[in-house]
Amino acid sequence: MSIHNSEIADTFEKLADLLEIENANPFRVRAYRNAALTIRGHARSMAELVAEGEDLSKLPAVGKDLAAKIHTLVKTGELPALKQAEARTPGALRLMLKIDGLGPKRVRTLHQVLKIRSLRDLERAALNGRVRSVPGFGAKTEARIIDQIGQLSEVETRSGRLVAEEIAQPLVAYLQTIRGVKQVTLAGSYRRRRDSVGDLDILVTATRNAAVMQRFVAYDEVVDVIAQGRTRATVRLHSGMQVDLRLVPQVSYGAALHYFTGSKAHNIAVRRIAMDRGLKLNEYGVFKDEKRIAGRTEQEIFAAVGLPYIEPEMRENRGEIEAARQDRLPLLVCGKDIRGDLHCHTKASDGHDSLEEMAGAARAKGYEYLAVSDHSRRVTVAHGLDATRLAQQIDAIDRLNETLEGLVLLKACEVDILDNGKLDLPDSILARLDLTVCAVHYKFALSRQRQTERILRAMDNPNFNVLAHPTGRLINQRNPYEVDLERLMRAARENGCFMELNAHPDRLDLTDEACLMAREIGLKVAISTDAHSTSSLDFMRFGIDQARRGWLSANDVLNTRSLKALRRLLRR
């Protein structure tokens, strides 16, 4: 199996950590990290680019040397430079960087002075009181090492969107009740609408800063105050979520919002542009010499550096700055563009609500259409429909449509793609549907080639319309199955098929990178909720967020079409 972009990025980050502990040239360290960012966020897999003979040094932050290292990783799965670094510096030292207050310099000191080579070494030294004997270390650092060393692990913990919202919204509401508070804004990856959130960054403007800080750290859910200053505090909540609060003056609000929304890579790129123009950009504003020339709003900040406004969802330094400079930023799809939902379930299979209830909820959202797509027979746990029961549902939808006003229910089915590439129901019944939503629900472990061929074969069926949750991933629960997504996308476009962006916050499948790829290929995407109840039709907003991160505009999205245009597009 070929190496994933994330594995290449991880390798570079590992090497960067070790080099940093070795006190290597900090810019060289940064070069590895920047390249890791590029690779992690790239729509195409490095392995494929190598196979196609692409010149990798054309990628941003990748030069001749790192291009060669990517080649080596793709060809051999290993990186000699990392092996060599690990021979000099024990790999376990990397994990110690995760202890609060320990960075590369101090880890290096521990390694050199106390001969620490493993986490066990470190724990023993801390328990014996030897850490505090090292110059620059004290009792607090030692206590923190003892406290945190047991919980270190390789895996990064990020919360899903739904969990992040459940934690963030009550906190924001609480902050808004504090006297003197004017604005409370969630920044960071939450504002960029990433599919998962590592910590929360909250920006506050207020008239009584000291009091606001006091009330923030006194929030019910706070279990640990990690840092607290005049303008900035960091706490950990009961849920484990870390929250950073920043108090900023009104004149700097836009600059601070831009700064704390990130991403870091985007910020650095914008700051470079400011520097090129002889300006200084920081979280307080844009400055010409000592004079602040912008700061109050983000629009002001962008204008001051000569750029049009860039939506937060795009700020990942993956081409948005160049696009902005050339005035070719896409107009991103938004909620009001959506005219219907093309994937939902009813009580007929594993949904919670009836046909009538789902129709009512869709009408209340102002939709023109709702495709009812219960499972097919193979998904027995979901009480999937066989041809007879699907025929009954088709009739029921026809009858209901006669009574509905302003909304049309589309006759659909989430048809299983069998492991031989056949569809789970006979063509005769599928042909009676307005559309099929086809999906893989078992045999996730097929080889990349067989999985790809399975789905390609399914697309050959003229009744195939939309590939649902195209990679099967469940955020934090299940990895995507191995599949050549690009090949599927190209085939889908050729065949007049579409791909779903499943809007369920646990899925968000397609990823943002995959949306970018679909856009490039010219394949239209259906943003669908896969709702199993009336209330989960609301998940549409998560799908829209994800689509916006993938630069999709209304034109790139299937369900922004009128019913008439949609029917035309569904004809193969």
Next chain:
DNA sequence: GCCGTTTTCGGCCCGACTGTTTTCAGTCG
């Protein structure tokens, strides 16, 4: 190690907070 519309050498983002100091280096975002 990367990068270039002043460049192939000489730059590379920047401020707040902490702990351990006694004026600041290291960490963090």
